[in-house]
Amino acid sequence: MKNNKILNISNDLRWQIGDGFHDKLTEGIYSDAAQIAQNSVFKKGQTKRFRFDRSLDKIVTSKIWGFPIMILILSVVLWLTIIGANYPSGLLSELLLDTIQPWLKETSLSIGFPIWLAGFLFDGVYLALAWVIAVMLPPMAIFFPLFTLLEDFGYLPRAAFNLDNLFKKAGAHGKQALTMSMGFGCNAAGVVATRIIDSPRERLIAIITNNFSLCNGRWPTQILIASIFIGALAPQSLSGALSTLSVISIALLGVFFTFVVSYFLSKTVLKGEVSSFTLELPPYRPPIFWKTIYTSLIDRTLIVLWRACVFAAPAGAVIWLISNVTFGDTTIAHWLIENLNGFGFILGLNGVILVAYIVAIPANEIVIPTILMLTVMSVSISGVGEGNGVMFELDSVSATGEILKAGGWTLLTAVNLMVFSLLHNPCSTTIYTIYKETKSIKWTVIASVLPLIMGFVVCFVVAQVWRILL
Amino acid sequence: MESPLTYLLYFLLIITGLIVVFYPNGGIYWRLKNSFKNDSKTLIEDILKKLYHAEDGGNSLSTNDIISSTNIRPKIIIEIIAQMKANELINFNNGNIKLTENGMDYALKIIRVHRLWEKYLSEKTGFDKKDWHDIAEKMEHKLDSQQTKELANDLGNPRFDPHGDPIPTEFGEIESIQGEPLPVFKEGTIGRIVHIEDEPDIIYKQILAEDLHIGSHVHIVENNEKRIVFHSEGEEYILAPIVANNITILQLLKEEISEENTFRLSNLKENEQAKIIGISNECRGEIRRRLLDLGFVLNTKIELDLISPMNNPRSYLVRDTAIAIRNEQAKYILIEKIKNDANSN
Numbered sequence: 153m154k155n156n157k158i159l160n161i162s163n164d165l166r167w168q169i170g171d172g173f174h175d176k177l178t179e180g181i182y183s184d185a186a187q188i189a190q191n192s193v194f195k196k197g198q199t200k201r202f203r204f205d206r207s208l209d210k211i212v213t214s215k216i217w218g219f220p221i222m223i224l225i226l227s228v229v230l231w232l233t234i235i236g237a238n239y240p241s242g243l244l245s246e247l248l249l250d251t252i253q254p255w256l257k258e259t260s261l262s263i264g265f266p267i268w269l270a271g272f273l274f275d276g277v278y279l280a281l282a283w284v285i286a287v288m289l290p291p292m293a294i295f296f297p298l299f300t301l302l303e304d305f306g307y308l309p310r311a312a313f314n315l316d317n318l319f320k321k322a323g324a325h326g327k328q329a330l331t332m333s334m335g336f337g338c339n340a341a342g343v344v345a346t347r348i349i350d351s352p353r354e355r356l357i358a359i360i361t362n363n364f365s366l367c368n369g370r371w372p373t374q375i376l377i378a379s380i381f382i383g384a385l386a387p388q389s390l391s392g393a394l395s396t397l398s399v400i401s402i403a404l405l406g407v408f409f410t411f412v413v414s415y416f417l418s419k420t421v422l423k424g425e426v427s428s429f430t431l432e433l434p435p436y437r438p439p440i441f442w443k444t445i446y447t448s449l450i451d452r453t454l455i456v457l458w459r460a461c462v463f464a465a466p467a468g469a470v471i472w473l474i475s476n477v478t479f480g481d482t483t484i485a486h487w488l489i490e491n492l493n494g495f496g497f498i499l500g501l502n503g504v505i506l507v508a509y510i511v512a513i514p515a516n517e518i519v520i521p522t523i524l525m526l527t528v529m530s531v532s533i534s535g536v537g538e539g540n541g542v543m544f545e546l547d548s549v550s551a552t553g554e555i556l557k558a559g560g561w562t563l564l565t566a567v568n569l570m571v572f573s574l575l576h577n578p579c580s581t582t583i584y585t586i587y588k589e590t591k592s593i594k595w596t597v598i599a600s601v602l603p604l605i606m607g608f609v610v611c612f613v614v615a616q617v618w619r620i621l622l
Numbered sequence: 623m624e625s626p627l628t629y630l631l632y633f634l635l636i637i638t639g640l641i642v643v644f645y646p647n648g649g650i651y652w653r654l655k656n657s658f659k660n661d662s663k664t665l666i667e668d669i670l671k672k673l674y675h676a677e678d679g680g681n682s683l684s685t686n687d688i689i690s691s692t693n694i695r696p697k698i699i700i701e702i703i704a705q706m707k708a709n710e711l712i713n714f715n716n717g718n719i720k721l722t723e724n725g726m727d728y729a730l731k732i733i734r735v736h737r738l739w740e741k742y743l744s745e746k747t748g749f750d751k752k753d754w755h756d757i758a759e760k761m762e763h764k765l766d767s768q769q770t771k772e773l774a775n776d777l778g779n780p781r782f783d784p785h786g787d788p789i790p791t792e793f794g795e796i797e798s799i800q801g802e803p804l805p806v807f808k809e810g811t812i813g814r815i816v817h818i819e820d821e822p823d824i825i826y827k828q829i830l831a832e833d834l835h836i837g838s839h840v841h842i843v844e845n846n847e848k849r850i851v852f853h854s855e856g857e858e859y860i861l862a863p864i865v866a867n868n869i870t871i872l873q874l875l876k877e878e879i880s881e882e883n884t885f886r887l888s889n890l891k892e893n894e895q896a897k898i899i900g901i902s903n904e905c906r907g908e909i910r911r912r913l914l915d916l917g918f919v920l921n922t923k924i925e926l927d928l929i930s931p932m933n934n935p936r937s938y939l940v941r942d943t944a945i946a947i948r949n950e951q952a953k954y955i956l957i958e959k960i961k962n963d964a965n966s967n
């Protein structure tokens with residue numbers, strides 16, 4: 153056949169040309185390009201790199217200032233996010249949860265919806281949806297634009313450049329520093345951000361370990377539990393500092409696990425994946441402010457929020473259903489809590505927490521409201537809460553503490569909840585995103601199950617040692 | 623409820639159990655898996671390879687030689703050798719075993735798969751150099767001729783494996799390695815490394831630790847029974863003759879010799895200027911293509927731009943673009959320093 157003949161000739165030629173063929177080709181392309189450019193591009197004088205770029209680079213990558221500048225910038229971004237999000241979050245929750253939700257329920261009942269349908273739709277589905285939007289939208293709408301501004305300005309590649317040696321020791325890529333920081337905002341966005349890592353092995357490492365960055369949905373849980381239980385250990389004047397310190401240590405523990413797991417992965421399951429490292433340091437550019445804000449809102453915030461909503465709605469339905477559907481004389485939630493209490497106890501947690509983490513897989517934001525609702529329901533506290541299957545939160549931190557203590561919580565439960573909140577499976581949005589990015593069920597399963605097993609092991613060991621020592 | 627201490631003990635027991643069973647290489651699971659693999663096909667193929675390498679080196683092996691070179695029970699080896707004789711793969715000649723034409727073809731097929739697979743590992747995966755040989759040892763028994771053909775086509779029918787060994791063709795033709803072992807040459811010789819032997823393991827690891835690259839030029843400055851000293855790419859190397867014996871070099875003709883001014887990019891200091899001579903043959907696959915695409919090609923001017931706080935990576939200015947690469951990669955890029963009279967004071 154004619155085709156075969158051509159293929160044979162090309163194989164023969166390839167054999168004769170030898171190995172250096174690709175090099176020669178690239179050299180040829182470059183020298184042609186250089187010639188064309190020389191003939192048609194005119195430069196004014198010697199424009200090497202701008203002096204400004206060069207001196208700025210010298211500072212942000214210097215031995216003395218490199219790291220402090222990085223830590224300062226990250227702290228400012230996180231601080232702006234956490235503090236700045238409080239106000240709009242409060243407004244949104246007042247609007248969506250305290251105003252629209254009762255109105256929806258009442259109206260639906262008055263036009264003749266059966267009670268179960270109104271409960272299912274508005275106490276279940278709508279409430280979860282509204283909760284996720286109220287808690288998630290404001291911090292993301294602050295964090296991502298800030299991050300994108302830094303990226304556009306050109307600072308982020310320098311941070312990767314500074315940190316690469318640390319990550320290299322764990323078998324990872326310097327740019328993982330960026331995806332890790334992005335994970336502090338949202339793990340799903342962090343996983344999408346790993347696209348900037350061009351080396352396949354390091355990219356998988358970054359995807360699988362992104363969950364160890366404490367995301368926005370988990371910060372409030374950490375802060376609340378720390379101020380109820382850990383802050384109370386210190387005298388009034390120091391309690392704020394102590395609880396802040398404990399939350400920061402959990403975040404740092406996450407960074408520690410990122411390195412350990414990266415190292416472990418690169419030496420075992422990911423050994424055979426291709427690894428290559430190059431990093432371009434683009435010139436600094438003043439960011440185009442409004443365009444950046446717009447694209448980061450559309451590309452990052454809204455996409456992630458949409459995915460979260462898609463998963464949160466059914467979760468709300470499930471939470472309402474397990475608390476209201478009964479078998480015999482107990483609800484499904486009761487039955488689950490009873491059965492998981494033993495296992496929960498061994499882990500230093502309890503059945504309520506485990507059930508909450510199962511139904512709240514779609515969004516970490518609704519873990520605390522779910523825990524409160526389930527606790528009130530299972531120990532039958534009267535006078536608080538909104539009824540079975542209706543998540544709620546209290547304005548007062550001490551009142552929340554009273555409920556949890558009535559549910560049998562100790563300091564150990566609190567510490568282990570903080571640990572477990574760091575080390576458990578990623579939320580379903582992130583799991584779905586991991587699948588979209590890797591197109592591999594294997595890596596998706598590893599990324600989902602590995603942190604969960606680690607969480608079980610760490611909580612278990614902490615609980616046993618705690619009980620032996622105290 | 624049991625006491626916390628009992629739980630902890632159970633936990634430790636489970637962890638120890640898992641470690642004993644799954645510890646890399648030494649674990650019970652891996653050993654069991656290996657022991658099932660020593661079937662007769664694998665053994666026949668391994669013995670064929672041994673015979674081929676012996677004959678290639680001008681030696682011959684007896685049954686006893688083969689028994690003493692493996693840790694498999696002698697009885698099994700004797701059975702296997704009898705089976706090979708029955709299949710007309712080997713002949714006996716004065717107690718020495720010789721390959722028949724069939725045996726030779728078979729051996730070359732196995733070697734072809736082994737070397738192709740090493741090439742594949744070096745080009746398309748991220749496995750470390752020191753792991754290639756062991757992985758290829760396992761794969762060589764698994765691929766049939768159709769798969770081998772596809773693999774070769776996929777790799778562009780390579781002629782040499784990453785150690786510099788020629789890969790036999792589909793029809794069993796094999797090129798011979800040109801060049802001689804390093805200790806053969808006199809002081810003052812300039813040559814090019816064409817082959818680094820990957821067996822035995824201990825010596826190969828020493829060579830890897832020295833960080834020598836196939837394709838690089840060497841200049842022998844001292845050669846005696848105790849040690850061999852040579853310069854390559856701006857570094858000095860001192861090797862024991864037994865180690866140097868596993869490195870094959872080809873003496874270069876006058877016109878091929880590039881000047882002694884070749885350095886590795888990792889060697890470039892601040893305020894020095896250089897131009898790129900090429901990328902070492904040891905830099906392969908994805909990362910090589912990436913470097914080429916970024917413009918690390920012949921005659922490109924290059925200088926050091928920034929050094930990161932922990933000294934690695936460093937960024938270089940190539941065609942007015944700052945590109946950071948790690949020192950581990952920079953050492954594969956060969957440069958020639960440009961003498962800048964204005965700066966030398």
